[in-house]
Amino acid sequence: MAVDSPDTSVKDRVRALVAAHRGDRGALLPILHRIQEEFGWVDQEIVPVLAAELNLSRADVHGVITFYSDFRSEPAGRTTIKLCRAEACQSVGAEQVVSHAEQVLGIKVGQTTSDGSVTLEQVFCLGNCALGPAAQVNGRVLGRVDAKRLDAILVTETVSS
Structure with missing residues (x-):
């Protein structure tokens, strides 16, 4: 549009x-x-x-x-990463993953990188509580996402997009 x-x-x-x-x-x-x-x-x-x-x-x-946070008022990046911040994920390190993502990408939750490659969002439950911290990358739910795994995801997803 x-x-x-x-x-x-x-x-x-x-x-x-x-x-x-x-x-x-x-x-x-x-x-x-x-x-x-x-x-x-x-x-x-x-x-x-x-x-x-x-x-x-x-x-x-x-x-x-x-x-409603599901509606975007501007285009999303080629890769959309949603990080769970619900209690179960928080208890196993979600906030550290969010902080790491913001630092590595140079953006805050709810923003898109200036080159349009990644949009970082927060959600409050992906239904993957037993495998927290959970993330959703381009619609695919992932579990046990720590800083190291997030870095690997960023490399894989941004290179392939």
């Missing part, structure tokens, strides 16, 4: 997604998920289109997008 203004084809696609869910109760969330799946992020420029199509205020649409 264009940052300046979504082109007509993007607007048309968004309208088609709205039409597919128009009769659904609470349609905004499934529509936003579909937009994120299709485009990789939810461009703020389509907020007025969604608001108009769903008869909602722009503030309502924006509020939902910013409330």
Whole structure:
């Protein structure tokens, strides 16, 4: 999606997604998920289109997008790393892994490297508690991730992306 203004084809696609869910109760969330799946992020420029199509205020649409951490308001890096920060993972060193990742990548959780190679995110449970600290790399859940394993993941994933 264009940052300046979504082109007509993007607007048309968004309208088609709205039409597919128009009769659904609470349609905004499934529509936003579909937009994120299709485009990789939810461009703020389509907020007025969604608001108009769903008869909602722009503030309502924006509020939902910013409330849920699953929605991105800018494109993600080629590699997305989600580090679990739930209690089970914290108890086995997750915070050290997060600190290491931030230091190595030169970014904070929730940011993307300047070259667009890696987006670092936090989650609060990947359901892999017995193998913590857990991470999810491009949708693949991994266990027992320490600083050394994270370094290996970064090398493998950023080279192959």
